[in-house]
Amino acid sequence: MLDVEELSVAYGAVKALQGVSFQAQDGSVTAVLGANGAGKTTLLRTVSGLVKPQSGTVSYDGVKLTGLSVESIVRLGVSHVPEGRGVIEELTVDENLRLGTLWRFGHRERRPMLQEIYDLFPPLAERRNRMASTLSGGERQMLAIGRALSSKPTLLLLDEPSLGLAPLVTAQIMAMIRKLARETRLTVVLVEQNVRSALSIAEEAVVINLGRVVIADRADTVAADTQLRHHYLGF
């Protein structure tokens, strides 16, 4: 279980997060929603250790993450697909994927793990020796998620996977995330601007506005609250 408690983050004088608390249960999808600049990306970056909080704690499975290095947090099973996907364009598809397995698996176990990812995303298998810079937006998203999964994480942090994707591709990616959470007990924290599609696959939803949690509740409850939707989510 991911437990975020009273988390506050500031960039200089700008307060990005103020006393944010929520929990994400094992094997569930939690959508983190809110307008541009609400602090959603900062929240994910703080969980994975890229940003140091002013106060508050993040714990995962009882281990306090705050204060640990990014590399150590990764080794606890936390995989973060950053904003803009973070595909390394100068490397091939296969090299990008292999990179995710390096700390986790010995030499012999890497290939079978990569094959699992290729089975999950067949278009990547066809392009395995191409430079990542030649991929389309949807393929890049597959590569970013596939790479994050290649270390067999238990917690997946996704920052706007739908950004720049066609609606059909977004729907496929969302269905894939849903399936992974159900079948492999993967815990997913999903930051999204695309509120409808995020709510369609999430069990829990956290709505953030100007760095504060407005509501943290079941996704269907949030979706049913017309006033809240109008006010904070724009639909």
Added chain:
Amino acid sequence: MSLFVNLTLNGITNGMIFAAVALGLVFIWRATHIVNFGQGSMAMFTTYLAVTLLDRHLNYWLAFVAALVAGLVLGAVIEQILIRPLRGKPALNPVIVTLGLFILLEGLAGSIFGVGSRSFPPAFSQAGLKVGHTTLAFSHFDVFILAAVVVLMLGTLALFRATSLGLRMRAAAFAPEVARLLGVRVGRILTLGWALAAVAGSLAGLLVAPTVSFSPSFMDLILVYAFTSAVVGGLDSPVGALVGGLVTGLALSYVGGYLGSSLEPLGALAILMVVLSARPEGIFSRPEPRRV
């Protein structure tokens, strides 16, 4: 005709040395985006270590290896102590530190080893090889220089292309934050980049020392030419370092041979100006896409 052949051979030999030093510059640029002005003096220092060991009658190859290992350690220590604390500071700060390192190491070498020039024994004969009746300006030692740098280049290529350490190094160079999110211990990779750069530099120092008047400033001009080579090839491309080294070595050899050796530094300047105005990112470097 024989002048041309000799100048070409001389250019290739010098070019390989420039390439080795340029490779060190490329390693450091890729790892930390710093132009290391201390590269030459670091190499000078480890070469002095080798000659000190040779003075004490240590086996030549043991002294050779000792200098390379000393380079490895020196590079790592400098990154840890001088460069790491400056991470996140303005980009110019570490560059100024490397300039300081250049002055510090040369001063230190002068006070420890003396400022006068002395000789450094070559590993092999420096007498020109004979083809028929003509003696080439190319010796056994020059063959050794070529072989040593080719081994260095192939080793680098194998490291980057065929090992997972090389994959980590490339990822850390291209996208440090993403690399960290994938579990790459980027800090260690940066230290390793500096260490390997210093080894390449040390090797160049050992190869140059027997061919020049050996004093604490013997690497200064070499560093200028290596910098020219790295810029010609593209500061982030190991292949570029090799090609840039050869281009610079040959061009300077022809300039020196046909126009007079005092014009060589001017030749380097001309090459720099032409490359920087025609293709500022170098021949083998990919221009960085600008986000709009």
